Amino acid sequence: xxxxxxxxxxxxxxxxxxxxxxxxxxxxxxxxxxxxxxxxxxxxxxxxxxxxxxxxxxxxxxxxxxxxxxxxxxxxxxxxxxxxxxxxxxxxxxxxxxxxxxxxxxxxxxxxxxxxxxxxxxxxxxxxxxxxxxxxxxxxxxxxxxxxxxxxxxxxxxxxxxxxxxxxxxxxxxxxxxxxxxxxxxxxxxxxxxxxxxxxxxxxxxxxxxxxxxxxxxxxxxxxxxxxxx
Amino acid sequence: xxxxxxxxxxxxxxxxxxxxxxxxxxxxxxxxxxxxxxxxxxxxxxxxxxxxxxxxxxxxxxxxxxxxxxxxxxxxxxxxxxxxxxxxxxxxxxxxxxxxxxxxxxxxxxxxxxxxxxxxxxxxxxxxxxxxxxxxxxxxxxxxxxxxxxxxxxxxxxxxxxxxxxxxxxxxxxxxxxxxxxxxxxxxxxxxxxxxxxxxxxxxxxxxxxxxxxxxxxxxxxxxxxxxxxxxxxxxxxxxxxxxxxxxxxxxxxxxxxxxxxxxxxx
Ligand SMILES: Nc1ncnc2c1ncn2[C@@H]1O[C@H](COP(=O)(O)OP(=O)(O)OP(=O)(O)O)[C@@H](O)[C@H]1O
Ligand SMILES: [Mg+2]
Numbered sequence: 406x407x408x409x410x411x412x413x414x415x416x417x418x419x420x421x422x423x424x425x426x427x428x429x430x431x432x433x434x435x436x437x438x439x440x441x442x443x444x445x446x447x448x449x450x451x452x453x454x455x456x457x458x459x460x461x462x463x464x465x466x467x468x469x470x471x472x473x474x475x476x477x478x479x480x481x482x483x484x485x486x487x488x489x490x491x492x493x494x495x496x497x498x499x500x501x502x503x504x505x506x507x508x509x510x511x512x513x514x515x516x517x518x519x520x521x522x523x524x525x526x527x528x529x530x531x532x533x534x535x536x537x538x539x540x541x542x543x544x545x546x547x548x549x550x551x552x553x554x555x556x557x558x559x560x561x562x563x564x565x566x567x568x569x570x571x572x573x574x575x576x577x578x579x580x581x582x583x584x585x586x587x588x589x590x591x592x593x594x595x596x597x598x599x600x601x602x603x604x605x606x607x608x609x610x611x612x613x614x615x616x617x618x619x620x621x622x623x624x625x626x627x628x629x630x631x632x633x634x635x
Numbered sequence: 636x637x638x639x640x641x642x643x644x645x646x647x648x649x650x651x652x653x654x655x656x657x658x659x660x661x662x663x664x665x666x667x668x669x670x671x672x673x674x675x676x677x678x679x680x681x682x683x684x685x686x687x688x689x690x691x692x693x694x695x696x697x698x699x700x701x702x703x704x705x706x707x708x709x710x711x712x713x714x715x716x717x718x719x720x721x722x723x724x725x726x727x728x729x730x731x732x733x734x735x736x737x738x739x740x741x742x743x744x745x746x747x748x749x750x751x752x753x754x755x756x757x758x759x760x761x762x763x764x765x766x767x768x769x770x771x772x773x774x775x776x777x778x779x780x781x782x783x784x785x786x787x788x789x790x791x792x793x794x795x796x797x798x799x800x801x802x803x804x805x806x807x808x809x810x811x812x813x814x815x816x817x818x819x820x821x822x823x824x825x826x827x828x829x830x831x832x833x834x835x836x837x838x839x840x841x842x843x844x845x846x847x848x849x850x851x852x853x854x855x856x857x858x859x860x861x862x863x864x865x866x867x868x869x870x871x872x873x874x875x876x877x878x879x880x881x882x883x884x885x886x887x888x889x890x891x892x893x894x895x896x897x898x899x900x901x902x
Contacts, residue, residue: 464797468765476731497797499760533831535793536786553829555786571829 411436419504420452420482430460434470441477454483454504461490467498493530496538503541527562534558534572543579554594560584573597587616587629598624638746641753641873642675642771644795646787648758650779651808654844656755657685658855658863662870664719665855668750671710671720673741675767676757677733680724687851688713688721697725700737706744715856720749730762735769742770760794768795773873774803775835780810780821789830804833806869809840836869837880838862 411433413424425433441448453474462484471481483501486492492502527545536555540546545562556572558564561579563586570588575597577584582599590612596603603617603624614629643656653676660672673696674682683689694709699722706722713719722741725732742752754771757763768774774795778788788805795803807823814820827834841862847854854863861881868878 464799468798472762472765494797497793535796536789537793551831553789554782555789 412440417454417504419454421448422454422456424456424458426456426458426460430457430462430466433457434466434473437470438473438477441474441479445477449478452480452482454485454501455481456485457488457491459487461488462486462494463490464494464498467491467494467500471498471500496540499537501539501541528560533568536572552588563587582619585616585618587614589614591615591617591626638671638742638749638752639873640742640746640770640772641751642756642767642774643753643777644756644764644767644774644791645758645777645784646760646791647778647784650777650784651806651838651844652758652777653682653685653755654848654853655775655777655806655808655838655866655869656682656753657853658866659869659873660686660719660751660753661716661853661855662863662867663751663753663873664713664716665867666870666874667718669718669720669748670751670753671722671745671749672753672755673722674724675733675738675754675763677724677728677730677763677766678726679757680726682755683711683721683723684851685848685853686713686721688723689851692723695723695725696741697728697732699741700733706741718749730757730766733766735766738766739770760791764791764794765798768798768800771800774800775806775869776803776830776832777806777808778826778830779808780815780823780826782821785821785826785829792830792832802832804835805830806836806838807834808838810837811840834880835872836865838865 411425411428415422423437425437467484474481481500484491484495485502495502527547528540528542529547530540531549533550534540534548534552534556536553538556539559541559543561546558546560547565548558549567551568552558552566552570552572552574554571558574559578560576561581562576563584564574564576566588568588569590569592571592571594573595574586574593576586577599580599584598586596586598592612596617598617598619601619601624606626615626616629617624617626619625643652645652656672660670664670672682674680677697683692688711691711694704696709698704699706699709709722710720711723713721745752754767756767776788776791778784792801792803795801805827807826810823811820815822823837839862843860844854844862854860855866857863865881868881871878
């Protein structure tokens with residue numbers, strides 16, 4: 406691990422993880438660029454995930470750094486932050502905002518043992534997810550808006566879409582087969598709970614709020630109109 | 636004068652950005668405005684060809700940015716219309732020769748002298764795209780009534796929102812009533828329902844566009860062309876006028892349905 410005060414670097418499976426958590430953003434960005442320039446051969450071709458902790462970053466700040474890094478042949482592919490602004494802006498630019506959710510929880514369990522969700526919190530996204538957006542969370546995910554084709558939601562818990570779900574949704578990604586996916590209009594490109602992919606559905610005419618779940622290893626979709634304890 | 640900068644973009648290639656830029660510029664110039672179009676597709680320039688000004692290029696956008704000429708020197712005046720100018724793209728350089736701040740600087744310098752600056756974007760969402768949206772006041776997203784083009788348009792609209800340049804306005808190009816009727820293509824209503832932004836133009840699929848492009852004579856110059864009229868209507872709507880969406884002749888009533896969708900916006 407490298408440490409010069411503002412910036413820390415370590416190697417991870419996905420490339421380099423650079424933490425720039427403290428200080429004014431402009432200083433941190435400048436510091437990072439100096440460091441990359443000084444050690445050009447080390448950084449050349451690197452894929453970098455940047456942890457900015459709680460710093461709220463505007464799209465312009467992210468694009469500027471991404472462009473400056475790409476001029477130095479360094480690819481910024483992810484930004485980790487606890488700031489919702491930063492996460493949203495990064496997503497919109499097509500950057501990842503989390504390291505891939507590991508699947509080992511699923512693999513280490515016996516096949517029919519249920520993995521209980523630890524998700525009790527929820528991520529709330531108050532807008533339509535357009536193509537290219539991805540929301541990935543260990544918590545439940547609630548979207549107030551549509552999920553357009555080409556957008557994707559991945560959750561370890563449940564997914565609720567207060568709008569049309571036309572993109573892809575994966576609930577219970579770590580293996581909680583009790584997870585559900587509901588939407589006011591369920592017309593997904595792909596629907597998955599855990600490892601189970603729902604068969605494509607033909608939809609015509611009027612649509613109703615529906616909920617998708619797994620029962621006895623079967624994919625079920627029914628009207629989302631009753632309290633069923635789901 | 637304080638120019639309005641209008642950027643034409645799409646995501647997917649080949650949907651009609653350059654065609655739209657040329658025709659919109661012609662239509663605005665015909666309405667008496669002073670218009671400059673800028674070809675932002677560095678390395679793949681072709682707005683000059685569509686406008687028929689190819690053989691008059693001396694300097695280009697990269698020359699301006701790299702201070703080899705003044706903006707004035709790179710502005711080619713169209714001989715057919717009093718106040719229409721083109722700043723061509725460089726053919727031999729790549730997109731990195733121009734940065735978003737260069738584009739803002741060039742447009743700011745022009746703003747006091749013209750009414751409209753119309754910028755043609757390259758396909759994609761990379762540097763060239765960011766160059767062209769950086770100076771924009773209004774962004775027009777062009778799509779075709781096809782699933783893949785609409786998907787890319789959706790992506791672009793999201794990016795435009797993120798860059799706080801939204802909401803973008805929508806142009807649906809190459810609408811073919813015969814094909815939509817048979818269900819082989821999306822209807823304009825389908826496209827608008829999905830993208831959920833304001834519609835500012837519907838352009839028919841018309842082989843004369845290809846012919847006129849090859850001759851360097853945008854269809855908007857032809858007073859008899861219906862397609863030209865569709866581009867002129869966009870120019871009017873840009874100026875804040877209310878223009879009904881036109882009926883595509885003998886093709887049933889689906890355009891009136893489109894019109895019905897936009898009661899508050901247009902007709
Ligand atoms: N309404 C139309 N009807 C028929 N053909 C059209 C129409 N609009 C555009 N075209 C044709 O489609 C082709 C692509 O158009 P154009 O070059 O304007 O697209 P573009 O989006 O600028 O492409 P690129 O992404 O390569 O820059 C051209 O041959 C053009 O003549
Ligand atoms: Mg073009």
